[in-house]
Amino acid sequence: MSKRIGMEIALAAAEVAALCRPDVIAAYPITPNTHIPEHLAEIVAEGHLDCEYLPVESEHSALSACAGASAVGARVFTATSSQGLLYMGEIVPIIPAMRLPIVMALGNRALSGPINIWNDHSDVMAVRDMGWICLFAANGQETIDMIVQAFKIGEDHRVMLPVLVNLDGFQLTHVVESMIMPDQEEVDKFLPPRKPYATVHPDNVVSMGTLGLPEIYTEAKKAEDEALINSKKVILEVWKEWEKTFGRKYEPIESYKTKDADVIMLTVGSMYETAAIAVDQLHKEGFKAGLLNMKLFRPFPADELKAAVKGARVLIVTDRAVMCGGAQAPVCAEVKSVLYDEPVRPAIVNEIIGLGGRDVRVDDFIKMFKKAATADKVKPERAYEIYGVRSS
Amino acid sequence: MAEKKWPETWQEINPGLMVFKPASARSYLTGGWRAQKPILDNTKCIKCGVCYLFCPEGCITEDAEGYFMADLNYCKGCGICYHECWPRAIKMVED
DSSP states (O other), X not given: OOEEEEEEHHHHHHHHHHHTOOSEEEEOOSTTSOHHHHHHHHHHHTTSSOOEEEEOSSHHHHHHHHHHHHHXXXXXXXEEOHHHHHHTXXXXXXXXXXXXXXXXXXXXXXXXXXXOOSSOSHHHHHTTXXXXXXXXXXXXXXXXXXXXXXXXXXXXXXXXXXXXXXXXXXXXXXXXXXXXXXXXXXXXXXXXXXXXXXXXXXXXXXXXXXXXXXXXXXXXXXXXXXXXXHHHHHHHXXXXXXXXXXXXXXXXXXXXXXXXXXXXXXXXXXXXXXXXHHHHHHHHTTOOEEEEEXXXXXXXXXXXXXXXXXXXXXXXXXXXXXXXXXXXXXXXXHHHHHHTTOSSXXXXXXXXXXXXXXXXXXXXXXXXXXXXXXXXXXXXXXXXXXXXXXXX | OOOOSSOSSGGGSOGGGOBOSTTGXXXXXXXXXXXXXXXXXXXXXXXXXXXXXXXXXXXXXXXXXXXXXXXXXXXXXXXXXXXXXXXXXXXXXXX
């Protein structure tokens, strides 16, 4: 039976990852990593989980070990953050290209420099186009649920892709929350052992990670892109099954009070819950605010986005990373490109918020809503704004 | 129909570009990359096998008499055998 627990979310993420019975965990468990691999090491050391735990010498080795383990058919879990993800960088695009399922919990933390490690999305945005499925949790419960779902999605033979479960660093990883933790029996039932498509083994003839000459690289990339796009069908299936089994609903874009909303805001990650309080307050004032939260970022939920913003006059897209020197911040750039061909679309305002752990409070969201209300008449000076930046 | 050298369309690609045919790389003849080829002079060769050990392609083999020869189907013409052969029994010539 599922049980309500109060626990630090990183520890809960480790507990639930253990319930998924991974065969191999490889991680570099010091800063910028979170408590996730640290607690998994304890679980394995105390004999609660029969698993090969590899405390390797770097994140590059961690993800390399994960790739090898997944290639021989193991269920694989890892976790990292910030610079750790970038140190894995060389291996990150190889995993989806080889169609190796791996689940990684990414405690989203800012990239250096300056040295920071507090929460924002600059780490995941650096790898967003490398072929991983990207899920974003808004709270502890979603973190737990998504880790279990991620194994089922990634290991499906129609998918065979790695999955990044994003949870905001500190705002989620280091916060104690009330969550419902499934038990071993429930997880086992939902998530049977992995049945690998192919395994590297002396008895099987297979080469993985082969060379793609100019004659084949283009077709290989197209096949990889299609695989990621098509994974959405399985993601939706798994989410349906999750809802049926555990009663908690998941959808690519969750909406809050968007019916008849005049100004809608899109958030990604844990800011959603703070922004929802702002929306409630604005409703009391008669301001028709609505809120969207993107839970699925890769593959990008274009159709769901189009449907979700229908009827809104203004759309505020929040970003948690700067696309230095770019035309826009990353989430908004994609939102704009999806809505460009729509005959009727809202005016779009791009607010970059919460960089490197900067607090974004309820009154900040209220200010953003009120300021954006005239965006369809008065065009913002720039394509994006870094909210709350001190200027002289 | 002749066997395809590689998948024609993206739909024909195995997931992850996995290859299920053993030793399929053998059908890819890298000799075409070569600009120069090694000529091994058996009058100078002392059968030490240094060329065999250093060849990064593994394309040098020993014949029945103990002399060495390069398989020009795979030799890329890198010249490492020429560089390492201390009795100077190997020279590189335009191919």
